[in-house]
Amino acid sequence: xxxxxxxxxxxxxxxxxxxxxxxxxxxxxxxxxxxxxxxxxxxxxxxxxxxxxxxxxxxxxxxxxxxxxxxxxxxxxxxxxxxxxxxxxxxxxxxxxxxxxxxxxxxxxxxxxxxxxxxxxxxxxxxxxxxxxxxxxxxxxxxxxxxxxxxxxxxxxxxxxxxxxxxxxxxxxxxxxxxxxxxxxxxxxxxxxxxxxxxxxxxxxxxxxxxxxxxxxxxxxxxxxxxxxxxxxxx
Amino acid sequence: xxxxxxxxxxxxxxxxxxxxxxxxxxxxxxxxxxxxxxxxxxxxxxxxxxxxxxxxxxxxxxxxxxxxxxxxxxxxxxxxxxxxxxxxxxxxxxxxxxxxxxxxxxxxxxxxxxxxxxxxxxxxxxxxxxxxxxxxxxxxxxxxxxxxxxxxxxxxxxxxxxxxxxxxxxxxxxxxxxxxxxxxxxxxxxxxxxxxxxxxxxxxxxx
Ligand code: SF4
Ligand code: SF4
Ligand code: FES
Numbered sequence: 001x002x003x004x005x006x007x008x009x010x011x012x013x014x015x016x017x018x019x020x021x022x023x024x025x026x027x028x029x030x031x032x033x034x035x036x037x038x039x040x041x042x043x044x045x046x047x048x049x050x051x052x053x054x055x056x057x058x059x060x061x062x063x064x065x066x067x068x069x070x071x072x073x074x075x076x077x078x079x080x081x082x083x084x085x086x087x088x089x090x091x092x093x094x095x096x097x098x099x100x101x102x103x104x105x106x107x108x109x110x111x112x113x114x115x116x117x118x119x120x121x122x123x124x125x126x127x128x129x130x131x132x133x134x135x136x137x138x139x140x141x142x143x144x145x146x147x148x149x150x151x152x153x154x155x156x157x158x159x160x161x162x163x164x165x166x167x168x169x170x171x172x173x174x175x176x177x178x179x180x181x182x183x184x185x186x187x188x189x190x191x192x193x194x195x196x197x198x199x200x201x202x203x204x205x206x207x208x209x210x211x212x213x214x215x216x217x218x219x220x221x222x223x224x225x226x227x228x229x230x231x232x233x234x235x
Numbered sequence: 236x237x238x239x240x241x242x243x244x245x246x247x248x249x250x251x252x253x254x255x256x257x258x259x260x261x262x263x264x265x266x267x268x269x270x271x272x273x274x275x276x277x278x279x280x281x282x283x284x285x286x287x288x289x290x291x292x293x294x295x296x297x298x299x300x301x302x303x304x305x306x307x308x309x310x311x312x313x314x315x316x317x318x319x320x321x322x323x324x325x326x327x328x329x330x331x332x333x334x335x336x337x338x339x340x341x342x343x344x345x346x347x348x349x350x351x352x353x354x355x356x357x358x359x360x361x362x363x364x365x366x367x368x369x370x371x372x373x374x375x376x377x378x379x380x381x382x383x384x385x386x387x388x389x390x391x392x393x394x395x396x397x398x399x400x401x402x403x404x405x406x407x408x409x410x411x412x413x414x415x416x417x418x419x420x421x422x423x424x425x426x427x428x429x430x431x432x433x434x435x436x437x438x439x440x441x442x
Contacts, residue, residue: 090352097441098348098412099355104442113439119351119408123401126353126360215442222437 005069020060020071021049030226031073032082032111034200035148036061043149048082083115090120094143101210102202104218110225134185137207138196145175145203155195163189269315271302275329276356276396277322280413281347287416298427315340323353324397328390337403345405348412357396364394407432412442
């Protein structure tokens with residue numbers, strides 16, 4: 001006799017300790033998300049996963065599921081908010097997709113497609129951000145970082161290395177590298193590290209692999225991020 | 236919402252194909268929709284992609300006529316139903332052309348990555364303009380007498396490249412680098428038929 005919550009009129013079972021996001025993903029219900037990755041502890045920063053629970057808007061990746069919760073997710077109002085958040089992520093960084101090796105395989109871009117983003121809407125910041133090519137195998141381009149902290153979490157929790165960190169607050173937030181020089185080349189990061197694999201955007205790229213998959217065969221060319229993340233496929 | 240909305244709130248004031256007198260479409264009674272196009276800080280790739288609608292051009296030309304456009308070589312934009320702008324704004328001349336389009340076109344469409352977010356030309360936005368010029372005209376190999384062009388006839392370059400929506404109101408955005416011929420066709424046929432333009436999932440891309 002499992003407990004259930006209701007997401008958009010669908011009864012979704014959950015186990016004690018699961019968040020609304022966990023329960024949704026397990027049931028194949030897509031709630032848009034960027035900073036969440038089921039392999040890691042929730043971070044709750046992008047707010048894309050915001051749902052309405054019993055009348056209040058909350059981040060579904062951090063809120064524990066509780067028996068009887070009435071959750072609204074795939075509704076016009078919340079999708080409009082998600083679109084606005086996504087558009088802000090685009091203008092706060094420098095996202096020139098045609099010149100980015102992640103294009104077609106990028107979760108930020110895929111969420112934008114899913115939400116039908118036709119333009120970034122807001123005026124562009126064109127912020128000055130540094131790229132770091134000092135590592136032999138890994139490229140770090142902060143222009144595309146959305147501060148999801150997945151690389152930070154992966155490096156600490158899985159690789160046991162603590163290569164990345166976030167410093168500063170708000171619009172001054174920056175992804176930093178924990179070496180004396182601040183350069184990636186001076187860390188013990190290895191190309192096989194989990195931290196290198198988890199970046200949802202083109203901020204962390206493996207060198208000499210650019211554009212390896214032709215257009216038409218990339219992850220999100222034909223399949224929406226909703227289907228990739230709920231339909232058995234894995235991001 | 237501010238003035239640049241993703242979805243234009245107003246219905247498009249276009250004459251509908253087949254509207255007016257009930258005569259055969261071959262007759263002149265069919266009022267053609269007038270379209271102007273231009274490329275600002277773009278590569279003409281969107282225009283090339285427009286030609287990729289291939290034989291559908293013959294059907295289209297029954298419904299539309301072209302004002303200022305690289306296809307007609309008309310130099311000034313007159314009153315039009317639809318203006319399609321490729322490329323961002325990188326110099327003073329771009330602003331003049333863009334304002335001319337906005338003034339004359341009932342519906343203004345930003346086509347392609349550059350018009351929408353500056354695109355590849357905007358990659359220079361974080362490089363000092365002077366450094367940029369020196370690199371291209373002084374240090375780059377293959378140039379005879381390395382000097383930065385400075386003719387008064389040349390348009391004044393801006394320190395940053397801007398999306399056109401930061402200069403004028405834009406009614407519709409058609410992303411892609413370039414958008415495919417199919418995406419352009421879907422967009423145009425929606426627009427010409429008075430529907431809210433909507434791309435299929437596979438037609439919407441930023442690259
Ligand atoms: S990280 Fe994603 S959204 Fe940003 S430029 Fe690359 S493909 Fe585009
Ligand atoms: S580099 Fe990638 S994984 Fe790390 S915080 Fe930025 S977007 Fe997230
Ligand atoms: S996925 Fe929940 S806040 Fe980012």
